[in-house]
Amino acid sequence: MKEIIENHNVNHQKIWQTVQAIPYGKVACYGQVADLAGLPGRARLVGKALGNVPKNGWQGERVPWFRVINSQGKISFPVENENFTRQKELLQDEQVVVIGSRIRLAEFQWQPDLAELLFKLDF
DNA sequence: ACCTTGACGGTTC
DNA sequence: GGAACCGCCAAGG
Numbered sequence: 001m002k003e004i005i006e007n008h009n010v011n012h013q014k015i016w017q018t019v020q021a022i023p024y025g026k027v028a029c030y031g032q033v034a035d036l037a038g039l040p041g042r043a044r045l046v047g048k049a050l051g052n053v054p055k056n057g058w059q060g061e062r063v064p065w066f067r068v069i070n071s072q073g074k075i076s077f078p079v080e081n082e083n084f085t086r087q088k089e090l091l092q093d094e095q096v097v098v099i100g101s102r103i104r105l106a107e108f109q110w111q112p113d114l115a116e117l118l119f120k121l122d123f
Numbered sequence: 124a125c126c127t128t129g130a131c132g133g134t135t136c
Numbered sequence: 137g138g139a140a141c142c143g144c145c146a147a148g149g
Contacts, residue, residue, distance in 0.1 A: 029131085031133095041132085041144060042144070043132060045145065047129065047130040048147080070132080071133085083130080
């Protein structure tokens with residue numbers, strides 16, 4: 001049988017796990033997540049993986065997909081897309097300032113702490 | 124097997 | 137800031 005349907009791909013799991021490490025009120029770029037997940041240069045894969053996040057979380061923990069934006073500091077969905085609105089609201093709920101589709105990376109980008117990473121991620 | 128499509132990114136103009 | 141271009145790689149047709 002294939003209960004693997006919900007298992008997907010190992011890389012996706014690494015990505016979900018990495019995204020779970022992004023703290024409340026902070027954001028990270030697709031490329032940044034890819035690097036931290038040990039998948040340098042595969043930012044696009046992060047987008048795909050986020051499109052498949054398990055609705056009820058991964059290993060008992062929610063995956064804060066909305067904390068991932070592009071390297072230009074913008075929400076990647078088109079503004080007319082309802083996902084755009086959803087992401088913007090979720091971010092603002094965490095006191096992240098979103099102007100139009102733009103977020104100031106200088107202020108809100110997650111600067112991962114090495115010790116924290118080693119603790120949370122193990123691969 | 125070939126082509127297209129992305130929740131992308133860096134460089135350049 | 138923004139647009140064009142090219143590199144990237146997994147999925148799906």
